[in-house]
Amino acid sequence: MQHEGILLKPLGFTWKGYSLVLNNPNISIGYYNTVYYVVVGTLISMIFTCFGGYALSRKGVLFSKYILILITITMFFSGGLIPFYLLVKDLGIYDTRWAIILPSAISTWNLIIMRTSFMQIPESLEESAKMDGANDFTVLFRIILPLSMPIIAVMVLFYGVAMWNSWFNAAIFLRDRSTFPLQLILREILIQNDKGSMLQVQNGISGQAEDMYRALIQYSTIVIATLPILVAYPFLQKYFVKGIMVGSLKG
Amino acid sequence: MIVKTHNRKMNILKTDFKKNKYIYLMVSIVVAWYIIFAYIPMYGVIIAFKDFNPGRGILNSPWVGLDHFKSFFIDPNFRRVITNTFLINIYDILWGFPAPIILALLMNEVRSKIFKKTVQNLTYLPFFISIVVVCGIIIDFTSTNGLINQLLSHFGVEKTNLLANKDLFRTIFVGSGIWQGIGWGSIIYLAALTNIDQQQYEAATIDGAGRWKQLLHITLPGISSTIMILLILRMGSIMSVGFEKIILLYNPLTYDTADVISSYVYRRGLLNADYSYSTAIGLLNSLINFFFLIGANWLSKKYSENSLW
Numbered sequence: 001m002q003h004e005g006i007l008l009k010p011l012g013f014t015w016k017g018y019s020l021v022l023n024n025p026n027i028s029i030g031y032y033n034t035v036y037y038v039v040v041g042t043l044i045s046m047i048f049t050c051f052g053g054y055a056l057s058r059k060g061v062l063f064s065k066y067i068l069i070l071i072t073i074t075m076f077f078s079g080g081l082i083p084f085y086l087l088v089k090d091l092g093i094y095d096t097r098w099a100i101i102l103p104s105a106i107s108t109w110n111l112i113i114m115r116t117s118f119m120q121i122p123e124s125l126e127e128s129a130k131m132d133g134a135n136d137f138t139v140l141f142r143i144i145l146p147l148s149m150p151i152i153a154v155m156v157l158f159y160g161v162a163m164w165n166s167w168f169n170a171a172i173f174l175r176d177r178s179t180f181p182l183q184l185i186l187r188e189i190l191i192q193n194d195k196g197s198m199l200q201v202q203n204g205i206s207g208q209a210e211d212m213y214r215a216l217i218q219y220s221t222i223v224i225a226t227l228p229i230l231v232a233y234p235f236l237q238k239y240f241v242k243g244i245m246v247g248s249l250k251g
Numbered sequence: 252m253i254v255k256t257h258n259r260k261m262n263i264l265k266t267d268f269k270k271n272k273y274i275y276l277m278v279s280i281v282v283a284w285y286i287i288f289a290y291i292p293m294y295g296v297i298i299a300f301k302d303f304n305p306g307r308g309i310l311n312s313p314w315v316g317l318d319h320f321k322s323f324f325i326d327p328n329f330r331r332v333i334t335n336t337f338l339i340n341i342y343d344i345l346w347g348f349p350a351p352i353i354l355a356l357l358m359n360e361v362r363s364k365i366f367k368k369t370v371q372n373l374t375y376l377p378f379f380i381s382i383v384v385v386c387g388i389i390i391d392f393t394s395t396n397g398l399i400n401q402l403l404s405h406f407g408v409e410k411t412n413l414l415a416n417k418d419l420f421r422t423i424f425v426g427s428g429i430w431q432g433i434g435w436g437s438i439i440y441l442a443a444l445t446n447i448d449q450q451q452y453e454a455a456t457i458d459g460a461g462r463w464k465q466l467l468h469i470t471l472p473g474i475s476s477t478i479m480i481l482l483i484l485r486m487g488s489i490m491s492v493g494f495e496k497i498i499l500l501y502n503p504l505t506y507d508t509a510d511v512i513s514s515y516v517y518r519r520g521l522l523n524a525d526y527s528y529s530t531a532i533g534l535l536n537s538l539i540n541f542f543f544l545i546g547a548n549w550l551s552k553k554y555s556e557n558s559l560w
Contacts, residue, residue: 051277061274062267079292080533082520087292103288136273165381168495172521183383190387191499222384229379237372
């Protein structure tokens with residue numbers, strides 16, 4: 001850590017950093033919260049996106065043209081940071097988990113990709129199901145979604161990764177430390193170099209040793225925070241690519 | 252007669268609503284979300300023309316017209332944030348825009364499939380690493396005892412904290428942006444490359460054209476419309492830099508070169524609670540961007556066949 005000079009020669013191998021990080025309650029609470037936000041947030045995002053994509057892909061729905069315009073406008077114009085912040089305060093969801101989940105529930109880009117993909121499913125399937133008495137929820141969940149699994153996978157990944165990596169909304173909307181996602185704890189450890197977040201009291205490390213361990217803890221934290229994406233990445237990579245391709249067809 | 256058509260319309264509406272009631276239920280959830288989270292903030296922009304006071308609410312706060320815009324023009328930070336926003340974007344367009352195109356062209360020449368796949372996977376990966384971790388790595392690499400300084404010290408360069416040097420901020424910012432986005436950005440060009448008719452290459456080979464000639468006369472023209480569309484879109488955000496990475500990397504020592512419009516809005520608006528003033532700056536920023544987008548689109552329409560609308 002404090003060594004000089006030769007870069008490529010390791011000083012040795014130690015698990016100490018990982019044990020410090022894994023025993024740090026800040027990290028474990030952050031990890032739990034992030035998993036919660038990713039699971040609940042992605043679920044809500046997917047429900048909204050599927051509803052919107054399905055409803056706007058059906059023919060003969062009144063106003064759907066105007067609703068599509070209403071949605072597309074938001075890709076070019078937004079209220080900006082401050083009105084958005086004031087809205088969340090006014091809604092009464094400030095400093096609650098909803099402030100992380102609801103405002104980012106729909107990505108317009110993903111919604112439009114979803115709609116495009118649903119539109120390619122032949123209408124005859126839906127018509128015959130409706131003749132048999134199926135309603136639109138049944139059509140969506142039993143016919144459309146099973147036929148769209150690749151794009152569903154892409155959307156789950158896009159929403160999931162975005163939520164895993166997001167930190168700014170949490171930084172401005174959350175005050176209660178027990179709801180902080182991992183990225184916010186990471187910011188304290190990596191960016192603000194905050195000793196308090198890195199080491200919790202009862203570990204018996206103090207003074208100079210603390211400075212020595214700081215770099216070790218920072219590296220271990222990076223690995224632990226990025227590991228899920230690194231592990232999942234090789235399996236999911238082909239879906240990501242597919243997702244950007246579907247988007248570019250229309251874009 | 253009028254009553255009759257009116258009744259008929261109502262009937263059509265009624266049967267439609269009955270037939271599609273679940274669709275309307277789904278649509279209304281989505282529309283409600285858009286109204287709340289996208290359109291109410293757009294309405295909230297009017298506080299840029301008011302002296303907003305959270306206690307009095309948006310409606311009851313007094314109008315001040317263009318006062319906030321006027322005070323931004325005489326703000327001592329005005330020149331700094333405008334210049335920095337503009338320069339960071341210019342550097343990013345100069346270095347960052349061609350980078351994925353070059354990578355895609357290089358990948359296109361690679362014959363070994365395994366090598367190609369490996370390089371692709373490795374270059375896409377940084378895109379999925381969170382901005383906090385990326386900035387953490389940047390801070391570590393550029394610190395006084397970090398990787399870059401250790402390498403440079405072998406060449407007799409004195410060790411300093413690179414992020415505290417305001418002359419280097421833009422280079423670090425744009426360079427790390429290229430590292431993170433080059434692979435992901437190349438996907439769209441690789442897709443465009445696969446659409447080029449392979450027979451053209453065969454014909455060119457028969458005519459004796461080498462690799463360079465093929466690149467210049469077949470490959471580049473083949474992806475030029477994709478390049479133009481992406482360039483127009485890029486021009487549309489020439490006056491915006493995302494604040495997330497800026498506020499993680501900058502510090503008062505580097506404000507001179509690092510502070511951009513969005514980070515200034517964040518500081519004044521959220522840290523100092525100057526709500527109206529910072530909303531006005533943000534609004535001005537989006538207007539400038541919108542005019543750049545229209546302008547770039549107009550130019551492209553005039554001089555080539557590519558345009559967004």
